[in-house]
Every structure is written in C-alpha cells, then in structure tokens.
Amino acid sequence: MLHLLQFLFLCLELSWIVHQCDAGHPTKPAQYQQLPSLREQASIEQAWRAERIAGIPALLRKYNVDAWLMIQREHAEDTIWWSIKNATAFDSHRRTVVLFHTNSSTTTGLSNPIVWVDNTDQVWPELRSTFEEHDFSRIVLNTDRNIAFAGGLHVGEYETLAEELGEMWMKRTVNEPMLAIEYVATRLDGYLPYYRKMQETVWAMLEEGFSHRVVRPGITSTEDLSWWFREKIQERNLTTWNQPRISVLVEDSYPGWEGTDDVIQEGDILHIDFGITAMGLNTDTQHMAYVLRTDQDLPEASAPQSLKDGLKKANRMQDIVLSNMKPGVTGNQVLQQSLDQMRSEGIEGQIFCHPIGDWGHDAGAVIGFLNLPEYVPVVGELPLFPNTYYSIELYAYHFVEERNETIRFRIEENAHWNKDTQSWQFVRGRQEKYHLIDKRKTFAGSLLVQSP
Numbered sequence: 535m536l537h538l539l540q541f542l543f544l545c546l547e548l549s550w551i552v553h554q555c556d557a558g559h560p561t562k563p564a565q566y567q568q569l570p571s572l573r574e575q576a577s578i579e580q581a582w583r584a585e586r587i588a589g590i591p592a593l594l595r596k597y598n599v600d601a602w603l604m605i606q607r608e609h610a611e612d613t614i615w616w617s618i619k620n621a622t623a624f625d626s627h628r629r630t631v632v633l634f635h636t637n638s639s640t641t642t643g644l645s646n647p648i649v650w651v652d653n654t655d656q657v658w659p660e661l662r663s664t665f666e667e668h669d670f671s672r673i674v675l676n677t678d679r680n681i682a683f684a685g686g687l688h689v690g691e692y693e694t695l696a697e698e699l700g701e702m703w704m705k706r707t708v709n710e711p712m713l714a715i716e717y718v719a720t721r722l723d724g725y726l727p728y729y730r731k732m733q734e735t736v737w738a739m740l741e742e743g744f745s746h747r748v749v750r751p752g753i754t755s756t757e758d759l760s761w762w763f764r765e766k767i768q769e770r771n772l773t774t775w776n777q778p779r780i781s782v783l784v785e786d787s788y789p790g791w792e793g794t795d796d797v798i799q800e801g802d803i804l805h806i807d808f809g810i811t812a813m814g815l816n817t818d819t820q821h822m823a824y825v826l827r828t829d830q831d832l833p834e835a836s837a838p839q840s841l842k843d844g845l846k847k848a849n850r851m852q853d854i855v856l857s858n859m860k861p862g863v864t865g866n867q868v869l870q871q872s873l874d875q876m877r878s879e880g881i882e883g884q885i886f887c888h889p890i891g892d893w894g895h896d897a898g899a900v901i902g903f904l905n906l907p908e909y910v911p912v913v914g915e916l917p918l919f920p921n922t923y924y925s926i927e928l929y930a931y932h933f934v935e936e937r938n939e940t941i942r943f944r945i946e947e948n949a950h951w952n953k954d955t956q957s958w959q960f961v962r963g964r965q966e967k968y969h970l971i972d973k974r975k976t977f978a979g980s981l982l983v984q985s986p
C-alpha cells in the first residue's frame with residue numbers, strides 16, 4: 535500500500551514520472567476542458583505564428599536556398615498559406631504574394647516575409663526589382679508533384695509568374711519539398727498545454743458518448759451516435775476535420791470512411807474514428823467500446839476476456855511502433871522494423887501512422903498506409919522529424935472464441951515529441967480498457983438520441 539501511495543505521489547509530483555503515467559490508460563475520468571476565449575486564442579495563435587515564421591530564414595539556409603515564393607488568389611490559396619496566415623485571416627486577399635528570404639537584418643527595415651496584396655499587376659515590377667536587388671540564386675516555388683504541402687502553387691499562378699519573371703529568374707526557381715514539410719511539421723513547445731486540453735476533451739466525449747447516457751441498445755444506431763458526436767463538438771465550441779465514423783465491428787469487414795449503419799445491440803463491439811479542431815490544431819483518435827449483455831443469467835460486468843486480449847495485442851503494437859520511431863529514420867524503416875518485430879512475437883495486424891498538427895493528416899513521414907501495408911513510396915521514404923506530433927494508428931487481428939470470429943482491434947492515439955526523453959509519447963495515455971455501455975445504469979438528464 536505504501537508503495538502504491540508513494541508511486542501515486544511521485545506521479546503527481548515529478549514531471550518525468552507524469553510522462554511515464556501518460557503511457558497507460560488514464561486513471562481518472564476525463565473532464566471537458568475550456569479553451570480561452572476566441573480573442574485570447576487569436577492572440578496566442580498570432581504569437582505562435584510569429585515564432586514559426588521567425589524560424590524560416592534558418593530553414594532556408596538549412597536547405598541552401600535564398601527565398602521562398604508563394605503566389606495565390608483569394609479562395610485558391612497555396613497549402614502553406616494556412617500555416618503562415620495571421621490568426622484573424624480567413625482567406626488570402628486578391629492576389630497575395632508572400633516572399634520569405636534569408637535576410638533577417640532588422641536594421642534595413644526589410645520585412646520578412648515581404649507581402650504584396652494586389653489586383654493591378656503592380657506587384658510584378660516590384661517583385662522583379664526585389665529579385666534584382668538581392669540577386670537570389672535559388673528561389674523555392676511550391677511545385678512538387680507528390681507532396682501536397684510543397685505543391686500548392688496553382689497552375690494559373692505559375693503560368694502568370696513565368697511570363698512576368700521571364701526565363702532568367704525562372705531558371706533560378708527550384709522545388710525543395712523538405713522545406714515545406716519541415717516547416718509545417720514542426721510543433722512549438724507552446725502548443726502542448728492546449729493540445730493536452732483538447733485530448734482530454736476528446737476523451738470526455740468518448741466516455742460520455744459510449745455510455746448508457748447516450749446509447750440505448752436496441753434503439754440508438756451508429757449513425758445517431760455519429761451525429762451526437764458532431765453536435766457535441768459544436769456544443770463545446772470546437773470544429774472537426776472529418777465526420778465521426780462509428781462502426782459495429784464484425785469479421786471480414788473494414789468499415790473505413792463510412793462507418794456502419796446498425797442499430798446498436800448488446801454484445802456489440804463498437805469502434806469510433808474521430809477528431810476535433812481548435813486553435814489551428816487537430817486530433818485523431820480511435821477507441822473501442824463494448825455493449826454489456828444484461829439479458830442473460832449472469833449479466834456481464836466487463837468485456838469478454840478475448841476482447842481484452844485483442845486490445846492488449848493492439849497496445850503491444852503501439853509499444854512496438856513507438857520504440858522503433860527515431861528521428862532521421864524513414865517511415866518505411868519504422869514500418870519494416872515494426873512488422874518484423876510483430877511477426878517475431880506472433881502478432882498479425884496492420885500499421886498506418888501519420889503526422890498530425892496543422893492538418894489531421896499532416897506533413898512528414900507516413901508509417902504505412904491502409905492500402906500499402908509494407909512499403910509506401912515518396913511519403914514513406916521521408917525521414918521522421920523530432921518536434922512533430924504523430925497519430926499512432928493501427929489494428930491487431932485477434933480471434934474471438936466466443937464469436938468464432940477474427941476481429942480487427944483498431945485503435946489510434948496522438949503522440950507528441952518529448953524533448954526530455956527524446957521519444958514520442960502519448961499526449962493523454964492510451965486506451966487499455968473498453969468504454970462500457972451498460973443498460974442497467976441510469977443517468978439523470980439522459981441525453982438519449984433517436985433517429986429522426
């Protein structure tokens with residue numbers, strides 16, 4: 535007992551141990567977290583933006599280029615626009631030209647970036663004279679054919695630019711996808727406290743949504759529950775980047791983008807894939823729930839053992855992937871090492887992890903794809919950057935004796951880069967126990983949802 539108390543005490547007191555505690559299933563129910571007012575959020579986001587773009591000159595030097603040019607029209611923004619815009623900007627205006635350069639001298643009064651907002655073609659002579667003055671020799675344009683973050687220059691803008699700059703300058707333009715990838719993928723220390731709040735809110739929604747408070751077996755459908763999550767996100771003044779997808783898991787089916795449309799019954803294994811968006815950050819989580827059977831001689835008090843074993847296998851896969859994730863190695867290397875290790879431990883399953891941050895599917899190395907389980911061209915060949923967040927997404931196959939079925943145990947949690955331990959760690963632990971829907975539990979103020 536003393537040991538337990540000491541351990542709990544240490545968990546509370548020492549931040550490095552708190553990180554260790556983050557490795558497992560959170561011990562306390564999640565509480566909905568309040569984010570600052572929109573006005574305060576904007577000022578925080580604006581400070582983050584300043585910190586991020588202040589790093590661009592050094593990034594240009596790292597990739598041995600002199601300038602980074604983005605040209606876009608309102609409603610046809612470059613992908614990078616969303617990662618450099620002011621907090622209160624919702625679009626680019628007219629034609630917006632943004633030029634980052636390596637000259638961060640503050641004495642000259644030269645801003646970085648130089649921004650033109652124009653609809654008169656006045657920008658072109660000014661842009662040419664800026665080029666002449668600085669004699670840039672390598673100018674990055676976002677023209678990559680494979681990587682969205684480095685390929686956001688619209689073709690009409692490219693053609694206009696080529697005409698206006700002429701051959702001499704166009705010969706000095708280069709495609710350097712790693713610049714955009716590293717810029718977008720890099721997370722700031724200041725994000726983490728807010729990201730933790732977002733993750734706790736995600737768990738609070740999961741714990742509420744997958745309870746008898748919301749789900750009535752035999753009445754509520756997966757589709758009803760999916761819309762409950764949408765409304766809940768709205769009620770919490772958050773948004774999302776994808777439709778919450780809820781499925782009843784059965785053998786031989788992979789309800790991916792659609793979820794299923796079933797009336798939820800006792801004995802069902804439920805699965806959700808959903809995320810929220812706030813303050814320029816995104817989450818992506820998959821959890822599983824079990825609907826207890828109350829209609830038998832010995833009503834269930836927990837999920838059947840085989841389901842617990844299946845989840846444990848998926849947890850083991852998470853450990854394997856995290857242990858193989860090292861900065862500098864490629865996504866495909868992490869994938870191969872993890873698959874080898876799984877095989878040596880007799881685990882079958884699939885891995886498909888991705889960076890997360892400015893976007894739900896963010897810039898950087900991908901570790902497997904659902905349709906490319908062993909090797910991913912291009913984005914699998916990228917190196918992992920530290921200071922990125924990763925969504926550890928995977929499933930383990932496990933035979934469920936009670937059902938005579940092999941089920942995919944699908945889970946996903948978000949991990950951040952921990953500078954102290956030099957490793958990726960889950961932001962708010964991970965699912966090791968099922969959310970249980972128990973018909974016998976009653977709640978005051980039921981939030982029962984029903985089909986329209």
Ligand SMILES: *[C@@H]1O[C@H](CO)[C@@H](O)[C@H](O)[C@H]1NC(C)=O
Pocket residue numbers: 618619620623632649
């Ligand atoms: C952000 O706002 C400042 C101040 O209004 C402006 O000078 C700058 O050009 C804006 N940045 C972008 C990328 O539009």
Ligand SMILES: *[C@@H]1O[C@H](CO)[C@@H](O)[C@H](O)[C@H]1NC(C)=O
Pocket residue numbers: 637639642644667
């Ligand atoms: C930065 O730009 C200013 C103004 O064009 C120029 O005078 C200065 O020499 C530049 N500094 C560097 C380090 O290139």
Ligand SMILES: *[C@@H]1O[C@H](CO)[C@@H](O)[C@H](O)[C@H]1NC(C)=O
Pocket residue numbers: 568769770771
């Ligand atoms: C959402 O925003 C509205 C309007 O500002 C506010 O009244 C409400 O309390 C907020 N809800 C939550 C859960 O924060």
Ligand SMILES: *[C@@H]1O[C@H](CO)[C@@H](O)[C@H](O)[C@H]1NC(C)=O
Pocket residue numbers: 938
């Ligand atoms: C289990 O499923 C397999 C394949 O679907 C079937 O051949 C077998 O008869 C089933 N076993 C039982 C005990 O139902």
